[in-house]
Amino acid sequence: MREQILENIKDALMRADRENVTKFTKLALDRSVEIKKILDDGLIAGMEIISNKFKCGEIFIPEVLISAKAMHAGMAVLEPHFVKCGIKPIGKVIIGTVKGDLHDIGKNIVSMMLKGACFEIEDFGIDVPPEKFVEAAKKQEIAIVAMSSLLTTSMNSMKDTINALIKSGIRDRVKVMVGGAPVTQGFADLIGADCYAKDASQAVDKAKELLKIKNLK
Ligand code: B12
Incomplete structure (x- = not known):
């Protein structure tokens, strides 16, 4: 089930489907998938596929740009969960x-x-x-x-x-x-x-x- 959610994030990112990137990233958090796993195996993994398609000439700048926006939407869901530091900044x-x-x-x-x-x-x-x-x-x-x-x-x-x-x-x-x-x-x-x-x-x-x-x- 958790693996399937990560697959869904990747898939939505590849389709530059911002709404579903947001939805499945939230769902992954709800199902207690580790944030680092959501980032590495969901969002960054999806972006790697985009990179490869761009490299091969299968997709072009406009598509990459829309996927990048979808990536930002997913990261915005994760960000508040990273920033839970409660102690004095270390530098x-x-x-x-x-x-x-x-x-x-x-x-x-x-x-x-x-x-x-x-x-x-x-x-x-x-x-x-x-x-x-x-x-x-x-x-x-x-x-x-x-x-x-x-x-x-x-x-x-x-x-x-x-x-x-x-x-x-x-x-x-x-x-x-x-x-x-x-x-x-x-x-x-x-x-x-x-x-x-x-x-x-x-x-x-x-x-x-x-x-x-x-x-x-
Ligand atoms: C998304 C993307 C775009 C998007 C950027 C959107 C955005 N908001 O960032 C858009 C469409 C705008 C774009 C434009 C261009 N792009 Co571009 N793009 C990419 C692509 C496909 C993915 C980059 C990415 O986000 N990767 C995912 C992230 C998570 O990985 P990352 O950035 O590497 O970051 C990780 C590490 O490197 C490290 N890291 C990153 N920064 C830092 C900083 C510090 C301090 C540390 C410690 C670590 C660290 O940690 C990160 C997380 O783990 C790459 C392909 C690739 N293989 O990199 C091409 C790529 C970088 N682009 C390329 C090119 C050529 C361009 C354009 C010139 C295309 C054009 N003809 O206009 C323009 C340049 C515009 C400009 N002046 O910058 C080339 C660069 C080739 C080269 N040798 O220089 C690449 C490699 C594609 C290719 N194979 O040809 N691009």
Whole structure:
């Protein structure tokens, strides 16, 4: 039954059927399916199928965009259940998709899971220029600057942001975390980031490691 609900979420996402994505995501929660399972085996699994169809030329940008909206609808159902942290935030993270890049699904998942793990999050959205990260990090006490990139052409903006942090003299005050489908550990090392994570769960573990916080949620 639970497996069937996850199948229904995937199926609705593939059909870009926002109403049913919402309905089956709520149903999965009602049936006590673990949130991480709903995310990984329902919503993200559905998005992977969309990715493959897009890659093969079976579907095009407009269809992907509608499925992305359905994905956001499912995530909106899950979000309040992630954010149940009741204790003082363990550090502030500013996060955004870098300049030139409009992809935000993965970044939003990372943001949601960090929030659920008691980090305070300020999400700058998409197409975020280096100056915006730097200005925020200058004005407030920021523990981690987190950047997402899904395009090989926007990855260099991560490097530009790190350079801008160095230039403004605050690189030592913050940790830099990077991720997104084309980003690798090698790339993170090359640009001088403090950490790379391949998915949202790993992002939570690594963010805690960066701040040396253990055993929290
Ligand atoms: C959905 C999608 C779109 C949607 C985006 C909607 C939205 N609101 O995000 C739309 C239709 C708008 C779109 C547009 C374009 N897209 Co697009 N898109 C995709 C697609 C199919 C899925 C991406 C996705 O959401 N995946 C699901 C999420 C959950 O995975 P994820 O993002 O990787 O995130 C996970 C991890 O990477 C990690 N992570 C992500 N961010 C971060 C950040 C940190 C700090 C950390 C630690 C971890 C982390 O954790 C996440 C959760 O586990 C990918 C295919 C793919 N294989 O990635 C193409 C893809 C990324 N797009 C591509 C292209 C080319 C484009 C366009 C240029 C197409 C065009 N001709 O216009 C435009 C670019 C627009 C722009 N300037 O950004 C290419 C990029 C190729 C390349 N080498 O650069 C891809 C790979 C498709 C392909 N195979 O050709 N796209």
